[in-house]
Amino acid sequence: MQAHGENKPYLCEQTSSRKRHLVPQMIIHSRKKHYSCTICGSIFSQKGNLIQHKKTHVEEASYSCEVCSYVFHEKEKFASHMKAHRKKTYSCAQCEYSSSYEQSLVKHIRTHTGEKPYSCEQCGSSFSQKSTLTEHIRTHTGEKPYSCEQCEYSSSHKYDLVKHIRTHTGEKPYSCQQCGYSFSVQSNLVKHLRLHTGEKPYSCEQCGNSFSRKAHLVQHMRTHTNEKPYSCEQCGSSFSQKSALKRHIRTHTGEKPYSCEKCGKSFSQKAHLVQHMRTHTNEPRLK
Template sequence: MGERLQSKKSFVCSFVQCKAAFSKSWKLQAHLCKHTGLKPFSCDNCDKSFCTRYQLTRHELTHSGEKPHKCVVEGCSEAFVTNASLKNHMSRFHNKEKRYKCNHQGCEKDFNKRNRLAAHIFVHTKALPFHCKISGCTKEFPSHGKLKHHEKMHNGYPCEEEACLFKGNTWTEYLKHRKAHKVKLPCAQCKKQFGNAWFLNLHIRHVHSGEKRMFLCPKDGCDKKFSGRFHLESHVLGFHEGLKAFTCAVAGCEKSFAMKESLWRHGIVHEPSKKLKKPLKEANKLAAKFAKTNLNK
């Protein structure tokens, strides 16, 4: 048999000291969320946000009730929201893999992993099954995952910089400390400084290179051009498809918009003070959308 060819990881993270590389652009975009903290895909039905459109689409199924992953075994009508749930169903009911059964009287549940059974037993006994094994620590936890997270706190998070003896008690402490080692990258033309090469290159491209990529409307007969994907999407939804779901609530104003951000911007017309009190969440959304637009260029 021939060896399976591995896909070339051509999408490389440009953050300083990060060596991550990916075979697909959307995987790189999801990875960048770890550095920027931005989650550009927000659910309209709740306050959750996600790094990729796939994660958002999968989440939205929990609101719609749709279950696209159907069991293919003849005679089985089960369907699931995620592919992971379908695989769990296949292994539990059709593939007959080793099961760990609950011995509590009247309980017929079984599990494919011993740790899951131990976590389930807590329902019956109310005794936390996972104990910290570090000497002097008496903490207990309901799941193996929470135990592992706790054990990391004992080990701490040591700084990876050479000759630096810092060790954070939490991941948040470690991230705050790591900023002290970051070297600002200056722009050679205007001396403005940036935290990483990706933002520096983005700055050079849009401020000093003179390049300006235009996005053409894909609709036949329309020759409109836009400087960003956001404006293009707003044009297609509002002008061509007539989808303007976001209406101004101010009495006497009948304006409506295709994008939520456009409605927020319009609100400044009625309340100019909003311009100085821009909500952080909305600012993050706009920044993320801008970053996503330029990442795909």
């Protein structure tokens, strides 16, 4: 009943009403020095105990291992731990890939197996990496956490923002070693290099024609399927290529963006300007 009452027969001014708690607490209060944790308020009789206790607080400066997620509070121990990982080399049995990190090898192996363990609950799309799934989910939520400081552009993908910023800075970090041409995006350099090598990795399964760009293969496939996905809103005419639709729309708008520098005459299509220029150079016109 005493536990429910207001009286506390075993009273320490700073602590509990229970006798079994009183003895160790009085010992603590009777000592000359008390060491308190500034984070949680815990009291220790020895400074060494306080130091060890503080290491349990994540809020303190800590070092997290990206390989195994182990957390260290001392930089020296963290460095020693990381060396232990780097001593090992994890190699792919199917190709020459190797890494100091086991998790990196796990991700790489999925490029061979096609394994995609991370699935979207909304549409069922699967991905080989968790980070890719996270980015994909933003296509459903509309979240665009990466914003440009110079304009209103925002994106759900961090790398898309990096590419966009180069439209402001003019940076073109990817250069062709053969001709010096530079690009803001690495994929454009890869496409450009095929002009030098003649590589055409995209082949049509129906006729065998090959192309240096996937987009060109997609356009070509429409010659077999007769697909015309681009339609004119004004007259309903359909086209297999977006560029053909743009040229067609000019027949409605009267736009003529291609001008002759010699006589000022304008044309709706670039090919018509090329034919016109031959009238100035006396070249025979192509029939």
